[in-house]
Amino acid sequence: MRRPRPTEESRARAARITQSLADLLPDEPVPARSAGRRTTGPSGAAGSDCPGCGEPLHRAAVRHGVELDACGACGGIWLDAGELESLTSGLDPAPGRGAADEAELRGRVPRPASRESDVRYRECPRCRDVMNRRNFGTISGVIVDECRRHGLFLDAGELEEVEAFLRAGGRAVGEASRARAAARQQMPPPPEPLPSTREVRHERASSTALDVLWNLFFG
């Protein structure tokens, strides 16, 4: 794997990540990192290789007891299992303030630009198993890499996209969407006899004629 050396740019990017995390969760100071010491604690992936580019991950910040392991080379962030939930638990809007449905959600926060040119399965930095790709919150369009046992990896910018999605009420809209999909799977609609082509054509023609009349009188 290519191991890019830290550059001025990568260091600046790491500083920007730390700053954006501080903006996201402003109530805890970033602890000073002791120089030269490996920051691997009882949990966390600091000292492991970044799943995105292979550079060593570094402890970037501790927020609400959550350790964030960031990569200064590619801007990715590793979060141990459950940490994303802890980090983002306060971001949901008050009841009634979030988007009511997916259309309204898309009006508030556009679907993130596709990174599909970069589809590849990555290794968990802790167990080396290939991680799953998961659409965060079912419908966010933010594709995170997840090891079910150890945690997940966010590419540069994805934490901000997750934040915007949640602030717009995406969690509730996504849960409703997932519940609808589950209900559809549990209760398949009763099979209906397929209408013949002639009936379909007739139905379409009559509904079109009705539309024309309707528009003529009331349009």
Ligand SMILES: [Zn+2]
């Ligand atoms: Zn990286």
Ligand SMILES: [Zn+2]
């Ligand atoms: Zn793992």
